[in-house]
Amino acid sequence: MNNIITFDKVSKSFGELKVLDQLNLEVKDGEKLALIGPSGSGKTTILRILMTLETIDSGFVSVNNEYLWHEKINDKVLPATDKHLQKMRDQIGMVFQQFNLFPHLTAIENVKQPQILVKKKNESEAKEKAEDLFNMIGLSDKIDHYPHQLSGGQQQRVAIARALAMDPKIMLFDEVTSALDPELVDEVLAVLRKLAADSDTTMLTVTHEMNFAQDFADRVLFFDAGQIVESGSPKELFSNPREERTKSFLRKFI
Amino acid sequence: MPCIITGQIFFMKEVIAFYPILIDGTITTIILTVLSAILALAISFVVGLSRISKFKIVRVLAIIYLEFFRGSSALVQMFFIYFVLPMWGIYFDALTAGVIAIGCNLGAYGSEVVRGGVLAVGKEQHEASLALNYSPYKRYRHVIIPQAIPVMIPTFGNLLIELLKLTAVASLITISDLTFMAHIIRVQTALTLEPFLVILVIYFIIASILVKIVDIIAKKFSRGRNIMIAGEN
Ligand SMILES: Nc1ncnc2c1ncn2[C@@H]1O[C@H](COP(=O)(O)OP(=O)(O)OP(=O)(O)O)[C@@H](O)[C@H]1O
Ligand SMILES: [Mg+2]
Numbered sequence: 001m002n003n004i005i006t007f008d009k010v011s012k013s014f015g016e017l018k019v020l021d022q023l024n025l026e027v028k029d030g031e032k033l034a035l036i037g038p039s040g041s042g043k044t045t046i047l048r049i050l051m052t053l054e055t056i057d058s059g060f061v062s063v064n065n066e067y068l069w070h071e072k073i074n075d076k077v078l079p080a081t082d083k084h085l086q087k088m089r090d091q092i093g094m095v096f097q098q099f100n101l102f103p104h105l106t107a108i109e110n111v112k113q114p115q116i117l118v119k120k121k122n123e124s125e126a127k128e129k130a131e132d133l134f135n136m137i138g139l140s141d142k143i144d145h146y147p148h149q150l151s152g153g154q155q156q157r158v159a160i161a162r163a164l165a166m167d168p169k170i171m172l173f174d175e176v177t178s179a180l181d182p183e184l185v186d187e188v189l190a191v192l193r194k195l196a197a198d199s200d201t202t203m204l205t206v207t208h209e210m211n212f213a214q215d216f217a218d219r220v221l222f223f224d225a226g227q228i229v230e231s232g233s234p235k236e237l238f239s240n241p242r243e244e245r246t247k248s249f250l251r252k253f254i
Numbered sequence: 255m256p257c258i259i260t261g262q263i264f265f266m267k268e269v270i271a272f273y274p275i276l277i278d279g280t281i282t283t284i285i286l287t288v289l290s291a292i293l294a295l296a297i298s299f300v301v302g303l304s305r306i307s308k309f310k311i312v313r314v315l316a317i318i319y320l321e322f323f324r325g326s327s328a329l330v331q332m333f334f335i336y337f338v339l340p341m342w343g344i345y346f347d348a349l350t351a352g353v354i355a356i357g358c359n360l361g362a363y364g365s366e367v368v369r370g371g372v373l374a375v376g377k378e379q380h381e382a383s384l385a386l387n388y389s390p391y392k393r394y395r396h397v398i399i400p401q402a403i404p405v406m407i408p409t410f411g412n413l414l415i416e417l418l419k420l421t422a423v424a425s426l427i428t429i430s431d432l433t434f435m436a437h438i439i440r441v442q443t444a445l446t447l448e449p450f451l452v453i454l455v456i457y458f459i460i461a462s463i464l465v466k467i468v469d470i471i472a473k474k475f476s477r478g479r480n481i482m483i484a485g486e487n
Contacts (some may be wrong), residue, residue, distance in 0.1 A: 051385050089387045100382035104400045104477065114386040117396060146477075166386060 002065070004029040004170060004202050005050065010059035012045060012226075019045050020226040022059070030200045034213035034234070037223030038249060043206040047172040050204070051094045052085050063088055064169065090118075093168035097175045099155040101147040107158045108134065108143035111165050119166060126165075133161035137191050153184030157191055164195075171195075173205040177212075185209070192216060210253045214238060222246045269448040272439045279435030280456055286349065286421045286431055287460070290356035291414055297361025298410075302368025303394070316365070323362035329423045331355045336427040352424035360417045367409045371402035404476045411468035415461050422457075432456055 005027035012020040019042040027033055035043045048054040049061060052068070061068040070077045071084045080088075101110050108130050115126040134140045137157040147155050156176055163171060173192065177185040189212050196203060196216045207213050213220055214234040221231045222243070230243045241247045304316035323331070332355035335346060346354065375398045383393040425434035432453045439449040 053381055053384065086387060086389070089385075092385075094385040096378065096382065096385075098378060100378045102379070102382070102397055102401075113396060114388070117392050118387045162386070 002029045003027060003062075004031075004064055005204075006060075006062045007046075008060040008062070010049070010061060011057050012042075012049065012054070013057055018226060020049075020056075023226060023228070025221075025228065027202060027204065030202055032196045032203045032216055032218045033205070034217035034220045035204065035206045035223060036208070036210070036213060036220060036249075037229075041223040042226045043223055044174055047094065047174050047204060047206060050170070051092055051172055052089055064091060090166075091169040092172065093163035093166050093170070094172040094174070095156070095159050095163050095176050097179050099147070099152070099159045099179070101155055101159055101162070103147050106144050106146055107139065107150065110147070110158055111162045114162065115165050129165055130161070133164055136194075137161050138187075151184060152180045153187045156180065156188045160188075160191055160195075168201065170202045170204070173203065173207075175206050175208065178208060208253075210238065210250070222249065224249070265443075265445050265448050266452070268443050269439055269445060269452050272435070272442075272449075275430075275435045275438060276432070276452065276456070279430060279432040279453070280460070282349075282429065282434075283418075283421055283431040283457075284460065286352055286356070286424055286429065287414075287418050287464075289349075289353045290360065290421065291417055293353060293357025294360035294364050294413070294417060295410075297358060298364025298368045301361060301365035302372070305365065305369045306372060320362050320365055323359050328355055328359040328420055329426065331359060332423065332427055348424075348427050348429045351427055352421070352429050356417060356420055356424070360413055360420070363413055363416075364410065367406050367413065368402070370409075371406035372398055374405050375401045404472065407468065407472045407475060411465065411472070414464055414468060418457065418461055418464060 003026045005025070007023050007025035009022045009024060010020055011018070011022055023042075023046075025046070035046065037043055045054060049056055050063070050068070056069050060070060066088065067077070067080070068085075068088050069080050071080050072078075101107075102113070105113060108127070111130040111133060112123070112126040115121045115129060116123065119126075121129070131140070131143070134143050137160060139154060139157055139161075142150060142154060147158070150158065156179075160176070176192070177188050180188065189209065192205070192212070193215055195201075203216075205213075205216060207216075217234050219231060220234050220237045222229045222237065222241075222245075224245050230237060230241060230246045237246070238250065241250055301316045301319050304312045305320075307313050307316075332351060335355050336348060336351040339346065372394075379397055379401065380393065383397045388397065421431060422433040425431055425437065428434070436449040436453045440446055443449070
C-alpha cells in the first residue's frame with residue numbers, strides 16, 4: 001500500500017528546545033495510528049505540523065505524494081505558498097483537545113458552515129450531511145443547541161462531526177478525551193472506535209488511553225524526546241515492549 | 255427663593271413656545287448623530303482591522319490615522335474642514351463637514367474597540383477555522399468578527415453617547431442642531447437658563463433612547479454564549 005504521510009528527517013525547535021530531531025515516519029493509506037509517549041515528547045507537534053498550524057525547520061513532510069511544506073516549481077524545491085498550503089489542508093482534518101467549536105453557532109451550524117463556505121455545498125446538501133453525522137454521533141436531538149448548552153463529551157462529538165463533514169483523507173485527533181470528565185470519556189471513544197472500524201480514512205490519534213489505543217490502532221508508536229523509540233501492532237507493543245523506555249512508560253499505565 | 259422658581263416655570267412656557275425650531279433642532283441633532291455614527295462605525299472597522307493586517311504599511315497608515323484624529327481636537331478638525339479646506343477649493347456644506355469631522359474623530363476611538371474585540375477572540379478559534387481550511391477573509395468574516403462584536407457593543411454604546419454630546423459643537427459651524435436653536439431662543443427671549451435646561455432634557459432623552467437601542471442590539475448579537483434558546487430545560 002501507498003504511504004499517505006511521510007516525515008523525512010524532520011526537525012523542529014521552539015527556541016532552544018528541540019522538539020523533533022530528524023524524525024522519520026511513514027503512515028500507510030487507511031492506517032489507524034496511535035501516538036503515545038510522555039508529556040512534551042512532541043506528539044501534538046507532529047499533528048500540528050500536518051495540520052499546517054506549525055512550520056518545520058528542516059526536512060520534508062509529504063502528504064499523498066506531495067510535499068506539504070514545500071513546493072516543486074521548475075525542479076526547484078521552494079517553501080510552500082499559502083495557496084499550496086490551502087490545497088493540502090483540504091485533505092486533512094483535526095479534532096482538538098479543547099473541542100474549539102464556534103460558540104456563536106448552533107451545533108448543526110458548526111457542521112454546516114464549513115461545508116458551505118469551504119466545500120461550496122448548498123444549504124440542503126450540507127444539512128443532509130450534517131444530519132447523517134449527528135445521527136452517527138448520537139446527537140440528533142441536540143442539533144439546535146449552542147456549544148455552551150452541551151456537555152464536554154457532546155461538544156467533542158460535534159467537533160468530530162464537523163471535521164468529518166469535510167471528507168478529509170487524513171484525520172488527526174489530539175488527546176480528544178483528556179479535557180473531559182471521566183464519565184464522558186467513553187461516549188467519545190465509542191464514536192472513534194466506530195469510525196476506526198467503519199471508515200478507510202487514515203487516522204492519527206494522540207492518546208493516553210491505552211485500552212482505547214489497543215482497539216483503535218493498527219499500529220502504535222511510542223515517542224520520546226522527538227524520536228520514535230518503538231513501533232508495532234498494539235498487541236506487540238503493549239504486551240511485549242522491546243525497549244526499556246517503552247517498558248517504563250507503560251508501567252505507569254498498569 | 256420661591257419667586258425665582260415660579261418665574262422660571264413661567265418663562266419655561268416662552269421657551270416651549272419655540273417648539274417648532276426645537277423639533278427641527280432635535281431632528282438635525284439626530285441626523286447628525288446617525289450619519290456620524292455610521293461613518294464612525296465604518297472607519298472603526300477599516301482602521302481597526304488594518305491595525306492587525308499582515309502588511310506593515312497598512313498597519314502604519316492605520317496608526318497614523320489613529321494618532322492624528324485622537325491627538326487633535328474634533329472642533330478644530332471641523333473648523334479646518336469647514337473654513338480652511340474651501341481656501342483650497344474643497345467645499346463642504348456645514349452638515350457634511352460636521353459629519354466628516356465627528357465621524358473621523360469617533361472612528362479613531364472606535365478602531366481601538368474593534369481591534370481590542372478582535373484580539374480578544376482566542377487563538378484556538380483561529381486554529382479551528384484554519385484546520386477547516388477557511389481563507390483568512392472567511393475566518394474573520396464568519397468566525398472571528400461575529401465573536402468579537404458582542405465584546406465591542408457595550409464600548410460602542412459608550413462612544414455613541416460621546417458622539418451625541420460631541421454633535422453640540424457642530425452649532426459652531428452654523429449647523430442648526432439643538433444647541434444652535436437654544437442660542438436662537440436665548441437671543442430672542444433674553445432667557446438663558448430655560449432654553450439650555452430644555453435642550454439638556456432633550457439630549458438626555460435622546461441619549462436614553464440610544465442606550466436602549468444599543469441594549470436591544472447587544473441582545474441580538476449575544477446569541478450563543480449567553481442567550482438560552484427557546485424551550486431549553
Ligand atoms: N508554541 C510553542 N512555543 C514554545 N514551546 C512549545 C510550543 N509548542 C510546544 N512547545 C513545547 O514543545 C514540547 C513538545 O510539545 P508537544 O505539545 O508536541 O508535546 P506532547 O507530546 O503533545 O505533550 P503532551 O502529552 O503534554 O500533550 C513541549 O516541551 C512544549 O512545551
Ligand atoms: Mg499534546
